[in-house]
Amino acid sequence: xxxxxxxxxxxxxxxxxxxxxxxxxxxxxxxxxxxxxxxxxxxxxxxxxxxxxxxxxxxxxxxxxxxxxxxxxxxxxxxxxxxxxxxxxxxxxxxxxxxxxxxxxxxxxxxxxxxxxxxxxxxxxxxxxxxxxxxxxxxxxxxxxxxxxxxxxxxxxxxxxxxxxxxxxxxxxxxxxxxxxxxxxxxxxxxxxxxxxxxxxxxxxxxxxxxxxxxxxxxxxxxxxx
Amino acid sequence: xxxxxxxxxxxxxxxxxxxxxxxxxxxxxxxxxxxxxxxxxxxxxxxxxxxxxxxxxxxxxxxxxxxxxxxxxxxxxxxxxxxxxxxxxxxxxxxxxxxxxxxxxxxxxxxxxxxxxxxxxxxxxxxxxxxxxxxxxxxxxxxxxxxxxxxxxxxxxxxxxxxxxxxxxxxxxxxxxxxxxxxxxxxxxxxxxxxxxxxxxxxxxxxxxxxxxxxxxxxxxxxxxxxxxxxxxxxxxxxxxxxxxx
Numbered sequence: 001x002x003x004x005x006x007x008x009x010x011x012x013x014x015x016x017x018x019x020x021x022x023x024x025x026x027x028x029x030x031x032x033x034x035x036x037x038x039x040x041x042x043x044x045x046x047x048x049x050x051x052x053x054x055x056x057x058x059x060x061x062x063x064x065x066x067x068x069x070x071x072x073x074x075x076x077x078x079x080x081x082x083x084x085x086x087x088x089x090x091x092x093x094x095x096x097x098x099x100x101x102x103x104x105x106x107x108x109x110x111x112x113x114x115x116x117x118x119x120x121x122x123x124x125x126x127x128x129x130x131x132x133x134x135x136x137x138x139x140x141x142x143x144x145x146x147x148x149x150x151x152x153x154x155x156x157x158x159x160x161x162x163x164x165x166x167x168x169x170x171x172x173x174x175x176x177x178x179x180x181x182x183x184x185x186x187x188x189x190x191x192x193x194x195x196x197x198x199x200x201x202x203x204x205x206x207x208x209x210x211x212x213x214x215x216x217x218x219x220x221x222x223x224x225x226x
Numbered sequence: 227x228x229x230x231x232x233x234x235x236x237x238x239x240x241x242x243x244x245x246x247x248x249x250x251x252x253x254x255x256x257x258x259x260x261x262x263x264x265x266x267x268x269x270x271x272x273x274x275x276x277x278x279x280x281x282x283x284x285x286x287x288x289x290x291x292x293x294x295x296x297x298x299x300x301x302x303x304x305x306x307x308x309x310x311x312x313x314x315x316x317x318x319x320x321x322x323x324x325x326x327x328x329x330x331x332x333x334x335x336x337x338x339x340x341x342x343x344x345x346x347x348x349x350x351x352x353x354x355x356x357x358x359x360x361x362x363x364x365x366x367x368x369x370x371x372x373x374x375x376x377x378x379x380x381x382x383x384x385x386x387x388x389x390x391x392x393x394x395x396x397x398x399x400x401x402x403x404x405x406x407x408x409x410x411x412x413x414x415x416x417x418x419x420x421x422x423x424x425x426x427x428x429x430x431x432x433x434x435x436x437x438x439x440x441x442x443x444x445x446x447x448x449x450x451x452x453x454x455x456x457x458x459x460x461x462x463x464x465x466x467x468x469x470x471x472x
Contacts, residue, residue, distance in 0.1 A: 129280055130317035130376075134331035134383060135307035144330060148321050 013195040020187035024199045027183030030097075031207060034179060035166035037101055042108025042165065043158070047147075049109065050116035054142065064113070071110035076168045079103040084175040096175035108165040115157045119150030152222045159215030163208065170204075180204060230255055230289075231387050231418055237276055237286035239269075246272045247283070248442040252420075254387060259419045261429040261450070264439035265465055270422045273439070274389050277420065278309045291386065307335055310380030310388035314395050316372040318364040324351060324375045325360040328382050336383070350382035351375070354408045370401030374408055387418040394425055426469050430454055438462045 053064050071079070084099040094102070123146045131141040151158075173182035184200030232254040239247040246269045254260050262270045275281040277288060279295065279302055288295050295305045318327050328347035332338045338346065351360055354374035364372055373393055380388050390409070394402045406428050413419060413432050423429070429436055429450055436453040438446045438461075445459045457463045 124317075126313060126315055126317035127319065130311075130313060130319070130379075131330075133278055133280060133306055133309070133311040134379070135303045135305075135335040136331055137303050140334055144334060145319055149319075152321065 010194050011198045013191075013193050016187075016191045016193045016195040017199055020184075020191065020196045021199065023178075023183045023187050024180065024196060024203055027178050027180040027200070028203045028207065030177070030183075031166075031169050031179040031203075034097065034101060034104075034169045034172065034177070035207075038104040038108060038165060038169070039162050041101075041105045043112050043162070045105060045109035046112030047116050049113040050120060051142065051147075053113070053117055054120055068110040068113050071106045072114070074107075076103055076107050076165075077171050077174065079106065080171055080175055096172060096177040099175055100169065100172035100177050104165055104168050104171075107168070108161065111161050111165075112158060115154045115161065116150065119154035120146060122153055123149045155219050155222055159218060163211055163215060166211070167204075167208070180207075231291060232277060232420070233287075233289045234273075234277065235287045235289075237273065237288070238284045239272055239276060239281060240284060246442050247276070249286070250439070250442070250444050252277075252437065252444070254418060254420055257416045257418055258434045259413050259421065259432055261433035261436045262420065262422045262439060263424070263426070263429065263436060263465070267441075268439040269442040270439050271391050274391050274420060274422050277389055278306050278311060280311075303335070307383060308386045310383060310385035312373070312376050312380050312388065312390045312393050314392040316364070316369070316376045316396070318372055318375055318379075320364050323361050323363055324356060324367065324378075327364070327375055328379045331379070332382055347378070347382050350378040353381065353411070354378045355404070368401055369397045370404045373397065373405045377405070377408055377412070381412065381417070387420065388412070390419060390421040390423065392422055392424070394423060424469070426454070438465065440465070 049064050049068070053061050080099050080103040083094065083103055084096060087093065120142075127145055127149065128141055131145040132138075136144070169177075169179050170181040172179050173185055176182070178186070180200045180203045184196040184203075187196035187199075188194050230253045232252065234250065234252040237247050237250045237252075238245070250269070250273055252260070252273065262273065264270050272281055276283045283296060286296065290305060290308070293305075294300070295302070318324075319330065322330065325344065325347055328350055329340075329343040332343035332346055333340065336343075348357070348360060351357055354377050356371060356374055356378065359367060359371060359375075362371075364375070367375065373396075377388075377393075393409070394405050397405065402425070406425060409419070409421070409428070410432055421429075421433070431450075433450045435447060436450050437444055438453060438457070438459070440461045446453060446457065446462050453462065454466060457466055
């Protein structure tokens with residue numbers, strides 16, 4: 001077997017690919033589910049923390065800043081392993097899926113809280129004053145006037161962050177989650193051939209290229225003429 | 227003088243070490259147009275912002291229709307519902323159309339249903355001459371048009387009084403006229419107004435009373451003819467001379 005044939009046999013082995021396609025497809029679905037859950041819960045938690053922070057309660061804000069800095073500093077993989085391997089010794093055990101979801105949610109929450117917070121503080125004071133002067137309350141002003149502007153401003157960094165965190169779903173493979181990478185790895189082990197990894201890479205492209213496109217579309221859709 | 231809508235007494239306000247208002251009194255009667263003039267830094271905008279508590283006075287009393295609004299337990303949102311405010315920098319909501327800007331408080335503060343809110347907002351926009359711009363976004367409007375939307379936003383709430391904080395200072399000169407015309411129409415319709423502005427010609431023509439402030443104090447007040455024609459205080463005289471030169 002010369003070099004090119006060897007390369008094709010290793011990475012584009014059709015027989016192996018066909019055999020393990022259903023496994024990779026199942027991993028693809030699991031990745032999509034995990035990614036969607038992480039993005040929804042992470043952004044919702046981040047936005048909630050940013051809103052809480054806007055109330056300006058000192059001790060609460062210190063707690064928020066501490067939490068957010070902690071999860072921004074720790075590598076996602078470390079958090080996943082702490083939750084999955086560490087917590088059971090304290091009597092709390094969770095599935096690999098839950099540990100991965102929770103870890104990535106905490107990380108996305110922390111980064112998006114900072115982004116939402118930056119957006120809220122970037123809305124001009126005059127916007128608050130105009131709304132409050134009509135008799136609108138604090139929460140009404142936040143919800144109807146400030147957040148719509150803050151979120152629009154923060155869509156580019158938020159979509160970037162959401163895309164990068166969903167790539168972290170691959171870390172689930174370490175704690176036995178059969179998402180794309182996990183299912184590709186076990187297929188590789190069973191078949192003794194790395195072609196399933198090629199399939200996995202293709203699956204990631206199929207997932208993320210449209211997601212990047214969606215991010216761009218959202219950015220364009222929510223930009224408004226000033 | 228008719229009954230006061232606003233009666234502010236001995237208002238003190240400082241920012242850190244700096245005393246901005248030093249025991250100011252201000253009365254505003256029903257249907258009156260009160261003009262507040264004075265050199266920059268005299269505290270006139272701060273005084274205006276104290277009237278709806280965008281700035282919190284350190285001490286003093288502000289009664290509106292007989293109710294003390296500086297008390298802790300007062301519902302400030304209910305008070306502000308009846309005090310419109312127009313800002314120097316318009317402060318329109320950039321993510322909403324002209325109509326959306328005007329209907330927001332009608333729907334979410336007064337609780338009007340969408341149809342009723344829109345009908346009232348359209349009437350207000352018509353009053354400021356912008357019936358043909360209702361679906362424009364603020365960014366698509368000139369400064370003068372934006373300020374007129376902001377006036378429509380204030381008057382659609384049918385307030386007891388409208389506060390104008392340098393409403394024409396951010397406008398190109400050729401756009402000032404349209405805003406002043408709207409204010410003149412409002413005045414003729416009997417709207418009570420307190421205006422902080424440098425538009426002296428407008429003050430002469432439209433104001434019932436002119437208040438001259440300097441260094442956080444009210445130095446003089448009276449009908450425009452006497453303030454501009456025969457100012458008593460030397461600071462007023464100097465200020466008027468300065469303005470007339472331009």
